[in-house]
Structure formats: structure tokens, C-alpha cells
Amino acid sequence: MPATIGLVLDCADAPKLAEFWAPALNFVNVWSGGTYVLLMDPSNVEPRLILQQVDEPKSAKNRLHFDLHPPDVDAEVARLEALGAQRGEEITEHATRWVVMTDPEGNEFCVCSAPTE
């Protein structure tokens, strides 16, 4: 049986960042303990996301980031901005439109028009 996949995001304030990422991903906050907050899809679809509070600050562009593929890019970008994300540059490549955004701690992610096939 293959391993199931989870994700861990280092952050400065896990409960506060959970207030962004739970609604951003349409996940629910299911568990908090120590320096961790666990967010999951309500249907328990992978991947789970653990927010892990760490001492070191973010120091470079994240090497791994989320691409979110909503039915409506502009509506999703507006929804995420209202939740506290910042909108950055926009890129069109390989017939896909990417809007680069950052979460409230500056973590990069993209909102994209369609999965690249």
C-alpha cells in the first residue's frame, strides 16, 4: 500500500495562520497540540496540512508551494485576498494562467486556471 501524503508548513504563529489556511483550502481545524495545528479536508481527502510553529523566520522563496486550481480564478483570488492573502504577479504559460499570491506570513502559492496536462 503506498504511503499517504501529508504536508507540513513551518510558521511563526500556527493558530493564526490556520485562520487563513483552513478557509483558503476549505479545510477544517481538527486538532491542536503544542506547536502544531492539523487541518483536514472535511471528507478526509489527502493531503492533510500540519501548521508547525518554528523559531526561525522565513528567509527565501519557498522551494515547495501550493497550486490551487479553482473553477473561477478571479473569484478565488478575490476570496483569498479577503481572507488575508496578497496578490502578486500573473503568469501565463503552457495555456495555464497563474496568479502568484502570498499567505499572511509571506508563503508563496499560486491560483491557476487549470491543471497542466
Place this chain on the structure above:
Amino acid sequence: MPATIGLVLDCADAPKLAEFWAPALNFVNVWSGGTYVLLMDPSNVEPRLILQQVDEPKSAKNRLHFDLHPPDVDAEVARLEALGAQRGEEITEHATRWVVMTDPEGNEFCVCSAPTE
């Protein structure tokens, strides 16, 4: 309808790193174009993983990383080492055992005994 979730990993050599991550995640290499390689679960379960070749080198611990939850941690760690991963420290916390590993480009990920509930 919520957005579907994809992931993008910056790397120095996308085709070469795909040779690690495709078998590591039990994904298949479904598409390459320009500086991108797309890996997907054969059943098209989320998340997809895009390997994106970039100019800048890795400069800090990744802020976002994978936690893999296999049925057998030791067997999975050995399998990933054989694929080219390096084994790092081991942590037990909240009744979960994590083995910290790095991929062939030094990207951190963990192999864990069970999802934290």
C-alpha cells in the same frame, strides 16, 4: 466547488529529480514541457506534483514539506534510501514517529508512523 490542490517543487534538474519523486510517491511521470515535469498518482488522486526547474539554489530548510505515512516506516525509509534519499534524525512526538529525510537535491521530507490525530 473547492479548488483542487497541486504542489510545485522548485529544483535544479526536474527530469532527474522526477526519477526520485515518481517512485518515492508511487506517482507516474505524465508530462514534461520546458522546465516542468508533472507527476501524478496513477488514479489521479490529489495532489499532483510539478517539478519546476529554477535558477536559484536551495538556500534554507524548506518551509513546506511532505510527510509520508506508510504502513511500515522502516521498510519505507529503506526503500527511499535505495531511491537516493538520505536519512536524517528521528523524532517521536505526540505518539508519532518521524524519520527526517532529504531527497537527492536536499529537500527535507519526513516518513511518519501515523497521521497525528
